[in-house]
Amino acid sequence: MDSKKIVHNIIALLAFCAVYSQHSVSIDGFLDTDAKIITINQEITYVNSSNDVLQEIYLLDWANSFKSKVTPLGERFSEDFLKRFYYAKDYERGSTTIKSIIDKNSSANLTWFRPEGNPDIIKVGLEQPLKPDASYTFQLKYLVKIPSDKFTRYGYHNNGNFSLRYWYMLPAVYDSKWNIYSNKNLDDIYAPIADYQINLTIPSAYEIFSEFQQEIISESKEENKKVIRLNGKDRNEANLYIERQKTFYTFPANGVEFVSNVEDNDLMPEMKSVATERIIKFLEYRLGPYPFDKIVVSESDYKNNPVYGLNQLPDILRPFPDGFQYEIKQLKTITENYLDRTLLLNPRYDAWVKDAIHIYLMMAYTEQYYPKMKIIGNLSKIIGIRWFHAADLEFNDQYFLAYKNMARLFLDQPLDTPSDKLVKFNANIANAYKAGVGFKYLEDYLEDDNIVAESLREFYTKNLLKLTSSKEYKKILTSLSPKSIDWFFEDYVSTKEQLDFRIKSVKKREDSIEVTIKNGWNSKMPVSLYGMRDKNVISKTWVSDISGTKKVTIANEDLDKLVLDYDQNIPEVNRRNNYRNLKWILNKPIQFRFLQDVEDPRYSQVFFIPEFEFNVYDGFTIGSKFYNKTIIRRPFDYKITPFYGFKSNKLLGSAGFSYRHQIADYGLYQIRFGASGNMFSYAPDLLFKRFSPSVSFSFRPKDLRSNERQRLSLRSVNVFRDRDEANPVSTPDYSVFNVRYNYSDFNLLDLTSYLVDYQIAKNFSKISTTFNYRKIFLNNRQLNLRLFAGTFLFNDTEKDEDFFSFALDRPTDYLFDFNYLGRSEDTGLTSQQIILAEGGFKSKLEYPFANRWITTFNANTNIWNWIYAYGDVGLVKNKGISPKFVYDSGVRLSLVADYFEVFFPIYSNKGWEIAQPNYDQQIRFIITLSPETLIGLFTREWY
Numbered sequence: 001m002d003s004k005k006i007v008h009n010i011i012a013l014l015a016f017c018a019v020y021s022q023h024s025v026s027i028d029g030f031l032d033t034d035a036k037i038i039t040i041n042q043e044i045t046y047v048n049s050s051n052d053v054l055q056e057i058y059l060l061d062w063a064n065s066f067k068s069k070v071t072p073l074g075e076r077f078s079e080d081f082l083k084r085f086y087y088a089k090d091y092e093r094g095s096t097t098i099k100s101i102i103d104k105n106s107s108a109n110l111t112w113f114r115p116e117g118n119p120d121i122i123k124v125g126l127e128q129p130l131k132p133d134a135s136y137t138f139q140l141k142y143l144v145k146i147p148s149d150k151f152t153r154y155g156y157h158n159n160g161n162f163s164l165r166y167w168y169m170l171p172a173v174y175d176s177k178w179n180i181y182s183n184k185n186l187d188d189i190y191a192p193i194a195d196y197q198i199n200l201t202i203p204s205a206y207e208i209f210s211e212f213q214q215e216i217i218s219e220s221k222e223e224n225k226k227v228i229r230l231n232g233k234d235r236n237e238a239n240l241y242i243e244r245q246k247t248f249y250t251f252p253a254n255g256v257e258f259v260s261n262v263e264d265n266d267l268m269p270e271m272k273s274v275a276t277e278r279i280i281k282f283l284e285y286r287l288g289p290y291p292f293d294k295i296v297v298s299e300s301d302y303k304n305n306p307v308y309g310l311n312q313l314p315d316i317l318r319p320f321p322d323g324f325q326y327e328i329k330q331l332k333t334i335t336e337n338y339l340d341r342t343l344l345l346n347p348r349y350d351a352w353v354k355d356a357i358h359i360y361l362m363m364a365y366t367e368q369y370y371p372k373m374k375i376i377g378n379l380s381k382i383i384g385i386r387w388f389h390a391a392d393l394e395f396n397d398q399y400f401l402a403y404k405n406m407a408r409l410f411l412d413q414p415l416d417t418p419s420d421k422l423v424k425f426n427a428n429i430a431n432a433y434k435a436g437v438g439f440k441y442l443e444d445y446l447e448d449d450n451i452v453a454e455s456l457r458e459f460y461t462k463n464l465l466k467l468t469s470s471k472e473y474k475k476i477l478t479s480l481s482p483k484s485i486d487w488f489f490e491d492y493v494s495t496k497e498q499l500d501f502r503i504k505s506v507k508k509r510e511d512s513i514e515v516t517i518k519n520g521w522n523s524k525m526p527v528s529l530y531g532m533r534d535k536n537v538i539s540k541t542w543v544s545d546i547s548g549t550k551k552v553t554i555a556n557e558d559l560d561k562l563v564l565d566y567d568q569n570i571p572e573v574n575r576r577n578n579y580r581n582l583k584w585i586l587n588k589p590i591q592f593r594f595l596q597d598v599e600d601p602r603y604s605q606v607f608f609i610p611e612f613e614f615n616v617y618d619g620f621t622i623g624s625k626f627y628n629k630t631i632i633r634r635p636f637d638y639k640i641t642p643f644y645g646f647k648s649n650k651l652l653g654s655a656g657f658s659y660r661h662q663i664a665d666y667g668l669y670q671i672r673f674g675a676s677g678n679m680f681s682y683a684p685d686l687l688f689k690r691f692s693p694s695v696s697f698s699f700r701p702k703d704l705r706s707n708e709r710q711r712l713s714l715r716s717v718n719v720f721r722d723r724d725e726a727n728p729v730s731t732p733d734y735s736v737f738n739v740r741y742n743y744s745d746f747n748l749l750d751l752t753s754y755l756v757d758y759q760i761a762k763n764f765s766k767i768s769t770t771f772n773y774r775k776i777f778l779n780n781r782q783l784n785l786r787l788f789a790g791t792f793l794f795n796d797t798e799k800d801e802d803f804f805s806f807a808l809d810r811p812t813d814y815l816f817d818f819n820y821l822g823r824s825e826d827t828g829l830t831s832q833q834i835i836l837a838e839g840g841f842k843s844k845l846e847y848p849f850a851n852r853w854i855t856t857f858n859a860n861t862n863i864w865n866w867i868y869a870y871g872d873v874g875l876v877k878n879k880g881i882s883p884k885f886v887y888d889s890g891v892r893l894s895l896v897a898d899y900f901e902v903f904f905p906i907y908s909n910k911g912w913e914i915a916q917p918n919y920d921q922q923i924r925f926i927i928t929l930s931p932e933t934l935i936g937l938f939t940r941e942w943y
Helices: 003-019 062-066 072-079 269-286 299-304 322-342 352-369 377-381 397-408 424-446 449-463 470-480 486-493 931-939
Strands: 023-032 037-047 054-060 095-103 121-130 135-145 162-164 194-203 207-209 213-220 225-235 240-243 249-253 256-260 294-297 501-508 512-519 527-533 536-543 549-555 561-564 579-581 590-594 604-615 619-627 636-645 650-662 667-683 686-700 708-721 733-746 750-761 764-776 782-795 853-864 867-878 881-896 900-908 924-927
Touching (some): 062 072, 269 322, 269 352, 299 322, 322 352, 352 424, 352 470, 397 424, 424 486, 449 470, 501 579, 512 561, 527 549, 536 549, 604 636, 619 650, 636 667, 853 881
Parallel strands (some): 023 194, 256 294
Antiparallel strands (some): 037 135, 054 121, 194 225, 213 225, 249 256, 512 549, 527 536, 527 561, 561 579, 604 619, 619 636, 636 650, 650 667, 667 686, 733 750, 750 764, 782 853, 853 867, 881 900, 900 924
């Protein structure tokens, strides 16, 4: 027996002695590959290792979480705007059908039920109380219908293969309370250690890949089936991959049998073996020996928690070497599985420790084996690209940037937030990255790279295959640290207090320098102060307990610059204010960059980029935008864009700035100040100039996963128009004060929003309200309703015709809020563009405006897929004319909802429009060309 096997056996023996008796799970299963159903006879022996007397046992039946659209899993998919589960066919969803649950000894049927709201949890009542150290055995018979893999990547595949996870029932963890919660697609089942024996009958053509020891115990060629026995000791899960078309490969890796189907077709098997063995060796050195003989890593595992970034691009575009690409994928997934199989922390309520270890180890591995790898890979060597600051960033910088993205959006959440309360970007990316970066922060603060590393080895060794918690890790790390690290757990982990230090003032003396450091947030986290001379580090001082401001005195060693966190090991959300030049007026030089770049805190950056636009009056316009907006949002933005119109032969342009002031986490959480101005043509040879200062107040609930938002905005819109001698107007220039209150709650299945808008100008005052409601029913029928009502409080604008009137189908947009392709066009394709505002009609009717009041009701419902029937009704009131009843109806093609839609009028006040001449000119369309709006279509799932 080799030394590796001896170590494994010793670890297993120690684990056994620690728990001295544990649960066992025995399964006899039959897989019907055609029906996608597993028939299961199961026996569970539950050992009460607590000090409490148990009256019931809870089982996790997460296979039943796929049963319907309204399970917690189904609702989670809808919250994340994932339509595929809601619109799936019934046969594509999974479920559990229980035949019986009986006491093994008495054969009596046990009472059981599913708690309300938890269809994937089962409470089993016991015949007799289960005392401490006693065991109880019961038997179950049930059918599991396997779901399609298109929901979670586990289930049945179109090629006939099966990836099985959560396919059987298992007991929940009891540690003075039952740890039960429903499946929410977070890969966070919390299961106790148990011994497994599984006898699974499958067709002869299939193979099973798992982490268990297995053997064929019987096979019948006549019946085309075989029975495979799988045995696993000290396991918390039994994931199986059953394949007819083999995708897995196997090779030894440092004494562990490595099984995987993570593929990289350009890499030779020998190179894959070398990379994998290096990863296993690294993990065993950093943590301790892996206690099992086999580890399985699947493509499904990786894709559910990939390395986000440019490595996800198609092979032809990927800027990383093939070896690195494969190795980083395996590093991410092997490390995750390594930790999941050995450290039993509650993954929903105590996930941050495992996340921190995971990312910290990935960063350490990259530093050790790929110290020169850049975040954009080989692109950093290309002329032009290498001039960007992004080309300077190390591969490990991505972890901080992902966290900073959420912090700048003020959507960051404490690391110990339950995972089902996190917004998706935090759950999948940012919180784990922040946790890992936090360990690097600790390393720098403790000024000893071995302390954190040693704490991980000790935590792993002491808690291997045992129920544990972050409290145990805190005890170990605290005992090893020479400095107080209470701030790490109290501030960095348990709050969302951000890091933003700045040098407020500097006083130079003959032999010393007094530096006043300001902490922009309410925390006690430390910061490092560097003294620099000729770009060299002369001194480094850690400053702790900065409440508000703190003065620190350092030696004056002919320093020319002071820098906070020079090595950038602290995850500060704003590093731009960390510099103080001691021998020059400007703290940082100004840098002009072509195209947008990653923020470089060493410079005051100004970006510029050519811009091209088009409207029918100015024609193609060319210009250059000068701006300071980096890839990750910052509080203060500005942009200045001069243009030249080739058709109008005029100088045009726009400029604007905005400042976001965050004042709270919820309630009134943000005030935004802004101002904008632009000048373009609104008709042939006629310019408009618009200037608008504004302030808005934004509100949100405490639950950041909620899409509910409220906004109160105030603005003054000032428009100056060139006069048209052929069409004189009495008010070519006007100013409108506008107050708006908007409420919205956008969700996949239910959408509710309403807007109250008040405007006052010299010659008119008006108020209106818009209400929108959308509902998708369980039968997939969608109903969209919209109500608009508006009235003038006074209106003395008759000389302006209907310029300021309410519009039935095409607002005049005198506030210049909408992106019209042809703002003043009455004919041609651009005149057929529709923006669903005010009346919201699609047909062009006899009374297109209302200078007194208007009320309209718009509705549509789907006929099939993206084809809808719509109908609009309303009343239009003009001065001196009785109210007119208006209506229209037709077909709507919603190719991309709210972004690209086409409306075909059929019947209206005009009669059968579809049979009238020039019908093609009555067709209306919605088109959105704004990049920011289009990007929102894809990012709503994550934020």
